Amino acid sequence: MEQNTTQVMELTVDDLKEMRGLVSERAISGETVLLNMGPQHPSTHGVLRLLLEIDGENVVSCIPDVGFLHTGIEKTAEDKNYLKVIPLTDRMDYLAPMSNNLGYVLAVEKLMGVDVPLRAQYVRVILCELQRIASHLVWLGTHAMDIGAMSVFLYCFREREKILDIFEMVSGQRMMVSYFRPGGLWRDLPAGFEEAVRAFMDHFPSEIKEYEGLLNKNPLWLDRTHGVGVIAAQAALAWGVTGSSLRGSGVNWDIRKALPYSSYDHFEFDVPTHTDGDVYARFWCRVQEFWQSLRIINQALKKLPKGPFITSNRKVAPPPKEELAYSMESLIHHFKLWTEGFTPPVGEVYVRIESPRGEFSCYLSSDGTPKPRRVHFRAPSFANLSAMHLMTKGVFIADLVAIIGSIDIVLGDVDR
Secondary structure (H helix, E strand, O other), X not given: OHHHHHHHHOOOHHHHHHOEOOEOHHHHHOXXXXXXXXXXXXXXXXXXXXXXXXXXXXXXXXXXXXXXXOOOHHHHHOOOOOHHHHHHHHOOOOOOHXXXXXXXXXXXXXXXXXXXXXXXXXXHHHHHHHHHHHHXXXXXXXXXXXXXXXXXXXXXXXXXXXXXXXXXXHHOOOOOOOOEEOXXXXXXXXXXXXXXXXXXXXXXXXXXXXXXXXXXXXXXXXXXXXXXXXXXXXXXHHOOOOOHHHHOOOOOOOHHHHXXXXXXXXXXXXXXXXXXXXXXXXXXXXXXXXXXXXXHHHHHHHOOOOOOOEOOOOOOOOOOHHHHHOOHHHHXXXXXXXXXXXXXXXXXXXXXXXXXXXXXXXXXXXXXXXXXXXXXXEOHHHHHHHOHHHHOOOOEHHHHHHHHHHHOOOHHHHHO
């Protein structure tokens, strides 16, 4: 942070002139001040640097500077076979690895022309909605703590632990799950899964009401969120904002409804929207999504079908483990699948899903080899952060913390 502050202080007049359009003419003449927020700052939720132009306590402009966490995941994926890319997707939006897994495996399935058993589709929906709740709990807890409500943070993380326990039950991991596979799931649901999910669902509604009771009528919370960080619907659409940040500006757009995938069209749920476009509107939409996720999970559990958990298409699915003990062909197929991988036909696909942060998309291009020719992810956090300069014009410096929290970025998702 100290080093970057020095860099700003040493900006020459020529440097500032090159930034014309990003900062005002007053910055070039020295009437306003350029100030760093980050890249190491407790309220930027990751390694994010904001270059601020301020006039007293008011923000004139805010320029996000990203790339400090860049991992080269997309280029790394092009050097792996299709199966080995799955663990990389966990590490982009590390608060929503189930959603990342799903977006990628749906793209592989589309490329390979593989059908997924209905049981696997329903399990994917259940786990992705649990992931949405877990992600929103991290957002709500940290967002509230940024604004001064410490107790909400503790309550949210208490409930998130129960979801992570469920993830560990099904995948062996709490966060980096890699549970979804092309054609279905890594393994079937373990004994006790449905009971654990129902126990969470029986308890969680009272917790949502507690969060709402702590914040919805809290005068400090309302003062810090109402009318702050406003972005209009047309501006949000123009900058590619998605998820609750877009629905908070009144745009009814949710991929699960608009372009259903993985059996989402089998379930009834609403898409919460708010028209104010401010910090409070984005908060309200995400809290309402808690209720809608519970509705979806409840329906999926009631209708959860029996049957296989992975496709019978042996192009992508390994043979049953019991066959390895007596079938040499199955053993060879298993070995080749996990070492060489499978070879999709030449072509390209584009798939998008609704992650907790918005529209997550995967583009895959195949040249007919076991490794993808090109992999690209459309990350919702990057687009949402790009519109931050519109939300911050004229706000107080103290409001920046509330605005960053309200768009719910993950820097692994931004930089990837």
